[in-house]
Ligand code: NAD
């Protein structure tokens with residue numbers, strides 16, 4: 001077999017860097033076609049020197065100019081692009097086999113759809129793209145004959161625990177159980193959560209990740225987005241999706257079958273495992289992660305979400321079932337509100353607990369219209385952001 005040619009969207013992020021770590025272990029298997037980032041010149045430059053892609057892209061035009069100059073000085077022939085539009089081009093280019101979608105937020109939606117339409121193997125870390133894209137995303141995967149493989153550790157675990165033939169899933173599965181670490185505040189007194197600082201929220205006990213997903217893990221909005229993601233990926237009724245708190249992050253998620261058997265995937269918490277699975281599928285390739293050492297593993301515990309004041313601590317999680325049962329498009333409204341709220345919290349405009357208030361109020365204030373195209377989704381996303389921003393303004397005046 002020849003090389004698998006890869007575009008990594010968001011190569012300068014946490015998932016992007018882990019992907020390159022796995023790729024570097026298999027020079028005989030993978031070739032990098034394109035690397036992309038938002039603004040980080042130094043890091044993308046280093047990655048270009050090491051992986052020699054055909055294309056590099058930075059969304060920020062001035063950063064792209066700097067990158068181009070530095071690559072020229074090195075005598076490296078890499079075409080440098082800028083602007084968000086060309087992300088679609090690099091995701092759908094005829095020379096590309098596989099696209100790692102690891103941009104954060106709805107900013108990655110258009111390039112995901114471009115990869116889907118072009119029939120790529122699409123490794124999806126960018127959960128927000130599926131939460132916003134919903135059925136349109138899936139219909140483009142189908143019509144493009146793309147292969148969608150989950151990278152989120154929980155969804156990779158479920159995918160690994162399911163039979164190969166998706167047509168059997170609905171009939172055989174009782175439910176799927178997503179595990180959640182509970183993040184840094186799983187034992188914190190809910191009445192003190194308004195005091196949480198961005199720094200505290202970003203300090204996850206088990207994973208080192210980008211800022212946005214770290215805050216989402218602290219509010220458990222990450223699990224909320226993951227319930228929605230699981231609904232679309234596995235075609236399951238929201239009632240068949242459960243969440244259980246498992247602070248050790250060893251069981252990455254589980255499938256319970258009709259006969260009550262539970263099949264799970266276990267491992268050390270290291271994103272290189274699901275990334276290697278996506279890159280190698282259906283084969284297994286070395287990931288670089290350390291092995292699970294059963295002699296020295298902490299006792300594994302599981303807590304019901306409904307106990308231990310978790311409903312007060314993490315009111316956002318339940319929004320998943322609410323928006324899945326509401327009009328199509330509501331998942332996109334929630335995602336837009338949450339992106340605005342997290343950004344406002346990181347910039348200290350609102351309190352940690354007000355993230356949920358922004359999400360709640362935006363959902364109450366904004367009803368989505370019908371969705372038949374990417375443009376409809378982008379308009380919905382930008383309108384919901386406007387509403388969420390005005391809620392942030394109101395809250396920050398208090
Ligand atoms: P990150 O912040 O570390 O990286 C984000 C990447 O996206 C960077 O390369 C950045 O340059 C790029 N980017 C940001 N804004 C952009 C824009 N407007 N246009 C184009 N590119 C832009 O984030 P991350 O932790 O790597 O997460 C990436 C995605 O993967 C998220 O959707 C997250 O939910 C998901 N994910 C991450 C982890 C993890 O362990 N980090 C686990 C599961 C899922």
Ligand code: MG
Nearest residue numbers: 152153154226
């Ligand atoms: Mg996850």
